[in-house]
Amino acid sequence: MTTAPAIELRGISKAFGPVQANKDISIRVERGTIHGIIGENGAGKSTLMSILYGFYKADAGEIFIGGSKTEIPDSQAAIAAGIGMVFQHFKLVENFTVLENVVLGAEDGRLLKTSLSKARSELKALASDYGLNVDPDAVIETIGVGQQQRVEILKALYRQADILILDEPTGVLTPAEADQLFRILGRLKSEGKTIILITHKLREIMEITDTVSVMRRGEMTATVKTAETTPTELAELMVGRKVLLRVDKAPAQPGAPVLQIDGLSVTDSAGVQRLKDVSLNVRAGEILGIAGVAGNGQSELLEVLGGMRTATGRITMNGQPIDLTGKQSDGQSRRARGIGHVPEDRQREGLIMAYSAWENSVFGYHRDPRWQKGALMDNAGIESAAQEQMDRFDVRPPNPRLAARNFSGGNQQKIVVAREIDRNPDLLLIGQPTRGVDIGAIEFIHKQIIALRDEGKAILLVSVELDEILSLSDRVAVMFDGQIMGEGPAETATQVGLGCLMAGLGGDDTRDMTGWRITDAATIEEGTPDVARIEAQLADRHADASKEV
Amino acid sequence: MDRMPPWADALLVPLISLVLAAILSALVIIGIGEDPVAAVTLMVKGALGSTYGWGYTLYYATNFIFTGLAVAVAFHARMFNIGGEGQAMLGGLGVALVCLYLPLPHWTVALVAAALGAAAFGAAWAYVPAVLQARRGSHIVITTIMFNFIAAALLNYVLVNLLRPKGAMDPATAKFPEGTHLPTLHDMLAPVGIEFSKAAPANVTLLIALLACLAVWLLIWRTRLGYEIRAFGHSETAARYAGISPVRITVVAMLISGGLAGLMALNTTMGEAERLVLNSVEGAGFIGIAVALMGRSHPLGVLMAAILFGFLYQGGAELALWTNIPRELIVVIQALVILFTGALDNMVRMPLERLFLARRKKEG
Known part of the structure; x- marks a missing residue:
């Protein structure tokens, strides 16, 4: 059958x-497949999908949907052509129910009630067809991120989408939630839907796609069958040269504690406790990585240490207490x-x-x-220092007069990293150092962090990328719900064990992580927790957290 | 990168807006049966055709420079100070108190003392809304506009009940003493042999206004405080990250803004009326908003926009005097200019931006 x-x-x-x-891009996405599109930041993936979804108009080229030439001037036309898009940042009305969100924009008739009851029965059918179970009457702000994503998928399916585009869908999910999502995508595929998955995570591509297209600098460099390629090959295609996926570093030579945190607690303006009695220390010459799903108190920890938020407890820097x-x-x-x-941002x-x-x-x-000249700022002096700094940190283009917004994500990050590292700090706080940064710049930034460590500085690293935590850190602490779940050396940490701790669970998976101290908060659950239970717990915690907000 | 060249942004956009406003104004004038070409000729001749006309144009422009700068400084800290009117009224009170009650030997001393008084009173009037915004989150737009009404009522009370000389019939202070009278442009230009109209009110305050432009430029782009004000204006979160106190910047920016608005009173109260009258501000505080918008919050832009509005004010007065175009219609024309240059800025900017992009693409 053709x-x-x-x-x-x-x-x-x-x-x-x-x-x-986008430069002269041609691509075929076969019906009933999962097609991955991978590329560095700024490679043109989002632009391409925006053209497909009618946000931008292409300067040249043609779009064929199901074999017939189609014009897509706006997103209404994209929906009519059977294309549904799940954005990285959900577009849901927080205080509406799931049902109301699904219907929004696709109501028929003047009365809401008929649309809602029609949608309710349709949702039920979709749920049983694809395993997309969501309580239709739950209010969006009370359900977890993974559930919210399902609502986005349901919205697209409710509008009769045959082709689903997902933009970096796992960025906000726990490993367990991501697994669940992949299962749903597999189900959708087997029902004949076509899925385009945009991501920069090689592992996801390898795990669930059938075909993968690689983009680099606006061009489509290759389209290959996933089964016939390797992560290393894809990474090379993405950046156009060999890259180190592992970070080379010598064993740490930790010295005296630089930062000591004792019983740190933070309550935000809404009265929610964001940090609960956190105690940590970071020694000179070591990198402490804080792992955890976004929103479990890591941001607040950085903000307290960086002087952006007040807190209670005790923090000393080189033995001297700092004002909280x-x-x-x-x-x-x-x-x-x-x-x-x-x-972080x-x-x-x-x-x-x-x-x-x-x-x-x-x-x-x-x-x-140093930057003062009488009553004025020494603009010329700052500019020449910046020029020199940009050359040293390989910021491209090396033009100090260009506005920050005109640099790519990676080069923006280099500007920040250069500024902070050049002051030669005793302690460097670094949040999501490579979020939205291309692979070339990731390598460079990682090297800078390690070099700073080797100079005997203390580094506190917060990242939601487990790979990054594991490859950079000497010690790792896992945060969940404002608490430290466990802490130990990076060498003995396992992905599965960390995953459990990130979900607030202890259990068997963390037992073989030698040298790890698992806190009481994480050891309530015994035995190997199954994915479903982690999921349920997560949903509860998410719900609690958002209710409190 | 997706930008048009700076000259187009700074000059072409306001120019097109002005042309649009002019076309619409012309239609309105035709609509009431008058000749728009004759009207424009009359306006230009009346406002720019004589030193008398220039004297008035520059006098109004001086007011608008101060209020425009006031709005511009607050804009840089992303605050909308629409209390220029009230702050200028209070500035007038500061000028009057200094001029009436301090023994001032010479106008130079008087000018400095009155400037301090005007700025202090204007700043004080901006201080309360600023603190309410910074500490309580009360929106500055609401509080400053309410403070305009309070200022008007306060001035009314002070002039009628406290400062009015015994037996005087109008709500105004006594004439300021001789030593505080400021030299007009006539007085200043006569020694260098330039004949300038004696009747025109433009005075030495114009130079203070030009100095203020320079000072604001230095403040915003050359000092640490300006760096912090702009940073706070662009992103409060980033400002907090950098250790810039939002409370401090809000208050300081508003104090400077209020002080600049207050300085306007030097021109009207000390330079022209030589006493404090009830309605000396005459809406200049609000014109300042249009001036700052049109001038893109840059002192040079504010200067040019202020001169334009000075021209419109003086030209409009001439029109009302010599034609059958009623006074109200002049206000309509001024309003059209404000509407096009201020409020509808994006209407011109967006298509123009697209035009430039399209052209660049063709070249590239």
Whole structure:
């Protein structure tokens, strides 16, 4: 049987000003397959999908859906053509129920009730067909992230989507939730749906796709059968050269404790306790990695240490206590105490996007008398220092006058990392160092972090990427629900064990992690927890957390 | 990168907006049976055709420079200070108190003292909304506009009950003493041999306004405080990350903004009326918003926009004087300019941006 491909793109090009985001891209996505699209940040994946979903208009090229040429001027047309999109950031109305969200925008008639009851029966059918079980009457803000994602998928299916595009779907999920998602995707595939999965995670590509297309610098460099390729080959195709997936580093030579945290607690403005009696220490010359699913208190920990949030408890830096609530608890005082901070969100925190690179190169250190010239700032001096710094940290393009927003994610991050490392801090806080950063820059940033460690500095690393935690850290601590679940050497940590701790569970899987101290909070559950139970627990915790908000 | 060239952003966009406003104004003038070409000629001649006209145009422009700068500074900290009106009123009170009650030997001393008084009173009037915003989250737009009404009522009370000379019939202070009278452009230009109209109110305050432009430029782009104000304006989270106190920046930016608005009173109260009258601000506080928008919150842009609005004010007055175009219609024309240059900025900007992108693509 010869069927037309579900989607065929021919010669798609799209430019934004001088930037060629998509260059003559042709791709065939066969019906009933899972097709992965992988590429570095800025490779043009999102642009391509936006063209397919009618957000952008291609400068050249043709789109064929199910064999017939189709114009997609807007997302309404994309939906009509049977394309559904699940965005990385969900587009759900938080205080609506699942049912209301599914119907939103697809109501028929003036009365809501008929649409809702029709949708209810349809949801039931979809749930049994694809294993997409969600309580239709649950309010979005009370259900977990994984469940919310299912609602997004249901929305697309309710609109008769035959082709589903998922943009970085696992970014916010726990390993267990991701597994569940993959099972659903497998089910959808077996029912004849076509799925396009955009991701930068090689493991996911290998795990569930049938075919994979690699994009680099706006071009489609290869389309291969997943079964006939290897992660290493894909990584090479992505960056166009051999890359190190492992980080080379010598064993740590830890010295005296630099940072000591004792009984740290944080309650946010809504009265929710975000950190519960956290105790940790980081020694000179070691990297402590904090693993955990996003939103379990890691951000708050960084914010307290970086002087962006007040807290109770006791923190000492080189033996001297630091102020947690008073006048000395701001970012300026922290920097004066030798704490450098690469924040989790460089675009909202670490950089002023409208500022030029040189202005950003002193952001947070702009009060340094070095940059004063009488009553004014020494702009010329800052600019030449920034130029020199950009050359050393290989920021591209090396133009200090360019606004931060005009740099790619990786180069933005390099600007932040360069600024913080160049102050030679005793302690470097570093949050999500490589989020949205391309592989080339990841390598560079990782090397900088290790070099700083080898100089005998203490480093506190927070990342939601388990691979990153495991490859960089000397010691690892896992956070869940504002508490430390366990802590131990990175060598003996296992993916499965960490996964359980990240879900707030102890149990057998953590037993063989020698040298690990598992806290009481994590040891309530005994025996090997099955995925379903972890899931249920997670959903509960998510629900609790969001209710409190 | 997806930007049009800076000259288009700074000049072409306002220019097109102005042309659109002019076309619409012309239609309105035709609609009431008058000749738009004659009207424009009259406006240009009345506002720019003589030193008398220039004297008035620059006098109004001086007011708008101060209020425009006031709004611009607050804009940089992402605050919408629409209390320029009230802050300028209070500035007038500061000028009056200094001029009436301090023994001032010479106008130079008086100018400095009155400037301090005006800025202090204007800043004080902005301080309360600023603190309410910074500490309590009360929206600055709401509080500053309410403070305009309070300022008007307060001034009314002070002028009628406290400062009005015995027996005087109008709510105004006594004439300021001779030593506080500021030299007009006529006085200043006569020694260098330039004949400038004696009747025009433009005075030495114009130079203070130009200095203020320079000072604001230095403050915003060359000092640490300006760096922090702009950073806070772009992203409060990032400011907090960098250890910039949101409370401090909010208050300081509003104090500077209020002080600049207050300085406007030098021109009206000390320079022109030489006494404090009830309605000396005449809406200049609100025009300042349009001036700052049109001038893209840049002192140079504010200066040019202020001169444009000075021209519209003076030209409009001439129109009302010499044609059958009623006074109200002048306000309509001014409003159209504000609407197009301020509120509808994006209407021109977006298509123009697309045009430039399309052209660049063709070249590339």
